[in-house]
Amino acid sequence: MAGHRFREFLGTHSWESVILVFNVFAVVVASLLSPLYLDAFQILYSLQQSMGIASILAIGFMMIILVGEIDLSLPAILAVGTVSFARLSVMGVPFWMAALIVFAFSMLAGLLNGYLIVTFSLPSMAVTLGMMGVYRAIALWIGGYEGFGASAFKPSYILIGDTLIGGVIPASFLLLVFLFILAYLLVHKSVYGRLLYATGNNRRATHLTGHNVKSIIASTYGIGGLMAGVGAMVYIGQYQSARADNVANILLFVVACIALGGFSLAGGKGRVFGLVLSILLLGTIQNGMGLANIPGPVQTLVIGLILIASIVVPIGIGAISGVVSRAKNFAERVSASSK
Amino acid sequence: MANKMSDLTTTVQTPKRHWSVVILKNRVIGVLFFEVLIMTIFSIAAKKFLTLSNLNTIFLNACILAILACAEAVVIITRNYDVSVASMLALAAFVGFDLIKKYPNAGPVLILVPIAIGIICGLVNGVIVAYGRVSSVFVTLAGLSIYRGIVTVYARGHQIEPKDIAEWVRDSVTGSMLPGFSNLAIIAIVILVLVSIYLRYTRIGRQIYAIGSNPDAATFYGLKVSRVILGAYVLCGALTGLSGFLFAARSSYVVPWFAQGLEMQVIGAVVVGGVSVLGGSGNVVGAALGAIVLTTMDNGLILIGTHEVIRQLLYGVAIVSACILDASVLKQVSRLLKSSKRLGARR
Numbered sequence: 001m002a003g004h005r006f007r008e009f010l011g012t013h014s015w016e017s018v019i020l021v022f023n024v025f026a027v028v029v030a031s032l033l034s035p036l037y038l039d040a041f042q043i044l045y046s047l048q049q050s051m052g053i054a055s056i057l058a059i060g061f062m063m064i065i066l067v068g069e070i071d072l073s074l075p076a077i078l079a080v081g082t083v084s085f086a087r088l089s090v091m092g093v094p095f096w097m098a099a100l101i102v103f104a105f106s107m108l109a110g111l112l113n114g115y116l117i118v119t120f121s122l123p124s125m126a127v128t129l130g131m132m133g134v135y136r137a138i139a140l141w142i143g144g145y146e147g148f149g150a151s152a153f154k155p156s157y158i159l160i161g162d163t164l165i166g167g168v169i170p171a172s173f174l175l176l177v178f179l180f181i182l183a184y185l186l187v188h189k190s191v192y193g194r195l196l197y198a199t200g201n202n203r204r205a206t207h208l209t210g211h212n213v214k215s216i217i218a219s220t221y222g223i224g225g226l227m228a229g230v231g232a233m234v235y236i237g238q239y240q241s242a243r244a245d246n247v248a249n250i251l252l253f254v255v256a257c258i259a260l261g262g263f264s265l266a267g268g269k270g271r272v273f274g275l276v277l278s279i280l281l282l283g284t285i286q287n288g289m290g291l292a293n294i295p296g297p298v299q300t301l302v303i304g305l306i307l308i309a310s311i312v313v314p315i316g317i318g319a320i321s322g323v324v325s326r327a328k329n330f331a332e333r334v335s336a337s338s339k
Numbered sequence: 340m341a342n343k344m345s346d347l348t349t350t351v352q353t354p355k356r357h358w359s360v361v362i363l364k365n366r367v368i369g370v371l372f373f374e375v376l377i378m379t380i381f382s383i384a385a386k387k388f389l390t391l392s393n394l395n396t397i398f399l400n401a402c403i404l405a406i407l408a409c410a411e412a413v414v415i416i417t418r419n420y421d422v423s424v425a426s427m428l429a430l431a432a433f434v435g436f437d438l439i440k441k442y443p444n445a446g447p448v449l450i451l452v453p454i455a456i457g458i459i460c461g462l463v464n465g466v467i468v469a470y471g472r473v474s475s476v477f478v479t480l481a482g483l484s485i486y487r488g489i490v491t492v493y494a495r496g497h498q499i500e501p502k503d504i505a506e507w508v509r510d511s512v513t514g515s516m517l518p519g520f521s522n523l524a525i526i527a528i529v530i531l532v533l534v535s536i537y538l539r540y541t542r543i544g545r546q547i548y549a550i551g552s553n554p555d556a557a558t559f560y561g562l563k564v565s566r567v568i569l570g571a572y573v574l575c576g577a578l579t580g581l582s583g584f585l586f587a588a589r590s591s592y593v594v595p596w597f598a599q600g601l602e603m604q605v606i607g608a609v610v611v612g613g614v615s616v617l618g619g620s621g622n623v624v625g626a627a628l629g630a631i632v633l634t635t636m637d638n639g640l641i642l643i644g645t646h647e648v649i650r651q652l653l654y655g656v657a658i659v660s661a662c663i664l665d666a667s668v669l670k671q672v673s674r675l676l677k678s679s680k681r682l683g684a685r686r
Contacts, residue, residue, distance in 0.1 A: 070476065116659065120666045125420060125476060126616040127662050129606060133655025141648040252484045255477060265474035297595075301488025307481035308467070315471040 015262040015314075019277040026281055030288030037291055041168055046290070048170045051283040052238065053078075053231045054250055055176055058257045059183050060110075060227030062275055063220040065258055066187070066196040068203070068267025069117065069124040071221060074228045074254070075247045076135035077109045081232025082242035083143030086152045095156040103229040109135060110225020114218030139244035147243030153236060161237015172234045179230070184272045196220065200267025252300070256307040257282060282306070359671035362664075366613035366621065370628045374635060381639030388642050401634040402527040403586050405627035407601070408608040409534050410578035412626035415609055416538070417571045418551045418618025419468055419475035423460070423482035424579050425601035429593075430486045431456040431583035433494060436593050440503040447507065454580040460486055461576020465569035483602070491595040499593035512588040523585060527627075530578065535623045547571055552619025607654060608633050611661045615669065633657070 031038045057074050064071050081102050088098035113131050117124050163171040187193040198206040199216050207213045236242055260278035263270030282303065289299050362369060382389035407424055414421045435453035442449070464482050468475045515521050538544035546567050550557045558564050587593045612629025614621030633654070640650045 116663070120663050121670065122662045122666045123616040126606065126610050127659055129603060130610075130655045130658030130662065133603070133607075133651050133658065135655075137648045137651035137655065140651065145647075252480060255480050259477050265477060297488050297491035300484050301492065304481045304484030304488060307477065308485065311473050311477055311481070312467060312471065315473065 013271075013273070016271065016274045016277055019260065019262075019274065019281055023277060023281045023284065026284040026288065030284055030291070033288055034291035037288060043284075043287070044168070044173060045170065046287045047280070047283040048173045048176070049238065050286045050290075051279050052170075052172050052176060053235055053247065054253045054257060055279045056179060056227055056231040056234060057250065057254050058261075058275060058279065059179055060224035061254050061258055062183070062261075062263065062270070062272070063187075063196065063223045064124075065263045065265065066267055066270070067199045067217050067220050068265070069217060069220070070128065070265065071110070071113060071124065071224050072128040072251065073109075073113060073132040073135050074224055075250050076132045076139065077106050077225055077228035078231045078235065078250075079139040079244055079246040079248075080109065080135050080142065081106050081229045082235050082246050083139050083147065083244060085157060085232060085236050086148035086242035087142055089153050089157050090148070095154070095159075098157070099233060102232060103226060106229030106232070107222050107226040110228070111218060111222040113225070114221025117221070118214040118217050136244060139246075143242060143244045145244075148241060150240040152242070153240060158237040158240055161234045162240070163237075172237065175230075175234070179227075180272065180276060187272050192216075197268050200269070202268075249300075252303060252307070253282070256303050256310075259307055260310040357671070357675060359668045359675065362668050363620075363672055367625045367628060370611070370613055370625055370632060374628060374632050377632070377635055377639065381635070381642065385639065385642040388639055393638070393642075397631070397634050397638045399521060399523055399589075400638070401627075401631040402523050403582050403589070404604060404608055404630040404634060406527050406530055406578055406582045406585070407605045408612065408626040408630045409531055409623040410575040410582070411605045412609045412612070412614045412621065412623045413534065413538070413547065413571045414475075414575045415606075415614055415616055416547055416551045416618055416621065417568050418554065419568060419571070420606070420616075421464060421479045421482075421572065421575055422476065422602045422606070423464060423479040423486060424575070424605055425598045426483045426486035426490070427457055427460045427576060427579045428583040428586065428601065429595065429597040429599070430460065430490045430493075431580040432587035432597055433490050433499065433593050433595065435580075435584055436499045436504065436508075436587050437493075439505055439508060440499060443505045447511070450511075450581075450584055453584040454577050457576040457578070457580020457583065458573055459576070461573040461579070462569070464576070465572025468572065469565040469568040487595075487599075490597075494595040498595075499587070501591040504588065504591060508588050509591070512585055523589065526585065530581075531623060531627050534574075534578075538623060543567060543570065548619055550618075604633060607658045610658050610665075613661070613665065615665050616662070617669070 036042060057078065060074060061071065084102050084105065085098055088101065089095075093101075113124075113128055116122060116127055116131075159171070160175060161172050165171055165174065187196065195206065195211055195216050198209075198211070199213055203213055206216075231247075235246065257275060257278050258270075260281065261270055261275035262278075263275070285302065285306070286299060289302065294302075378389075387393055407428070411421060411424060431453035434456055435449065438445075438452050439449050460482065464475075464479055467473065467478045471478075512523050512526075513521065517525065538547060546557070546562050547570075549560070549562060550564050550567055554564055583598075586598065608629040609621075609626045610616060610629070611632055612621065612625035612627065614626050614629075636653060636657070637650065640653070
């Protein structure tokens with residue numbers, strides 16, 4: 001019985017299983033590459049450092065991808081968030097108020113993208129490319145060319161991104177776990193989540209069943225923007241600086257997480273669990289490469305190759321299994337006709 | 340009966356005088372009109388703007404962007420994207436100029452190197468997008484980082500300096516064969532004319548449009564969709580490689596992070612030039628005009644002395660509003676088509 005269930009699980013979660021195997025493989029290789037790797041604190045800390053902000057953005061990105069859209073402007077919204085936090089800190093606004101303001105504005109920024117896309121039925125790729133320019137300009141307007149250094153932030157601002165609870169667990173790691181649980185409940189255990197999949201799989205059918213597809217899509221953009229705001233809060237704690245060009249190159253990483261997590265740009269595919277596993281895998285690979293002193297550009301190259309592999313390998317498997325099943329059919333037909 | 344038939348056909352046709360149809364048919368003129376408008380504004384605001392040398396600068400600056408926009412437009416017309424153009428350009432330029440530095444006596448044959456590299460990169464992108472049937476954004480975003488990574492690894496911290504570049508290279512680009520015209524401008528115009536003739540009058544060119552406007556219908560019609568998309572990517576790669584050569588020869592410095600972020604400007608130029616990102620409509624002359632518009636905006640805003648913030652903001656706003664205009668025109672036209680069909684059916 002248990003074996004049957006396990007096989008069933010493997011059948012429905014085949015992609016996640018593959019990523020899990022790769023995860024184990026990556027951990028083994030990393031621990032062979034460097035004796036420093038196998039240390040719980042090292043693993044936790046470097047995962048948080050390298051993947052924390054990317055994963056928060058990836059949660060928002062996931063929602064948008066699920067309905068079959070894309071938002072390239074999320075990193076730019078994050079940059080608006082970091083410089084706004086810094087500006088508000090300099091102005092002496094208490095942290096909770098600043099956080100509320102930034103979250104509200106980043107959510108509004110996301111909703112604006114969504115609003116433009118659904119009301120004019122625009123292609124999301126090109127629009128968010130344009131909005132990226134707009135948000136970067138706003139970030140530059142708030143932050144100026146120099147941006148802000150560590151002195152700009154009051155201690156309360158950097159608390160969440162900088163604290164180690166009990167000297168071991170980064171506070172932002174707990175926040176991340178909380179966000180993932182929330183995302184899991186929202187995507188897999190709520191009506192809203194089912195509507196996201198429905199919209200991604202068949203927009204027309206969802207519309208015909210009486211759901212407001214436009215507001216569903218716009219709401220995912222709102223969540224994406226909110227996540228960018230949360231990412232900004234973690235960013236200022238982690239790096240204690242804020243500039244208009246913050247996280248300019250994070251998009252590749254986020255997209256790699258999403259593609260490796262089993263999501264499709266067409267929408268309606270992928271699970272939160274897969275996203276967690278792919279983030280762990282990419283984090284482990286990066287951590288291992290960092291410990292093995294592999295230079296940054298090569299690391300980017302490797303991430304790009306992983307992204308390509310995550311796209312090409314399933315296609316290859318599909319093609320091979322197609323050929324195999326066709327051959328089987330052919331063999332059966334031949335044997336049937338010979339009888 | 341015959342009377343009825345002719346009546347039916349006239350009602351099925353799109354009304355010719357509706358504003359959306361007029362805009363759709365004269366998109367390039369619209370872009371041109373916008374260009375004239377901003378030129379008028381800038382020449383009133385800045386005295387230096389309307390001088391011959393400044394206009395020449397704008398034109399030369401726009402040339403490379405125009406070739407790239409033309410390359411990108413071919414891919415976008417097939418309803419795909421290529422966001423890796425800037426990395427492809429850097430790879431082609433760096434490797435090409437490294438070979439020029441190492442074998443200065445090989446001569447103009449070396450122009451083929453960047454083009455070949457562009458073709459290879461385009462082939463890689465195209466094969467995965469066309470035959471894998473996966474999102475082109477994912478694939479070319481991976482390409483963006485991979486090609487950039489290869490340049491950085493290949494360069495090993497070195498860079499190409501003006502002294503490394505042979506004399507014939509610079510002459511071939513900045514010199515002028517025809518008096519009054521820079522070679523760069525001549526190359527750009529020749530490429531534009533060739534590509535637009537190719538798209539307009541050849542069978543493959545028409546297939547590119549057909550696939551972009553309805554991939555499923557094109558497949559049912561029997562077109563080799565994958566092959567044509569692959570061809571579009573290869574053409575894009577070849578033109579990108581060539582512009583890598585031109586860009587590097589013009590700027591004389593090549594570093595591994597050469598032209599970083601240029602893909603945004605390229606896609607912006609294509610969108611502003613009236614090429615629909617939904618595929619199947621627009622042309623490369625429009626894309627080139629879009630490049631000229633963006634360059635004019637850049638130049639004019641700097642001359643007026645506006646802050647960088649305003650420039651970036653206007654860039655973004657230009658792209659978004661071009662998208663909105665395009666989408667609302669398309670919506671209106673399809674609504675007109677539908678209503679006229681319904682009218683025809685009722686009779």
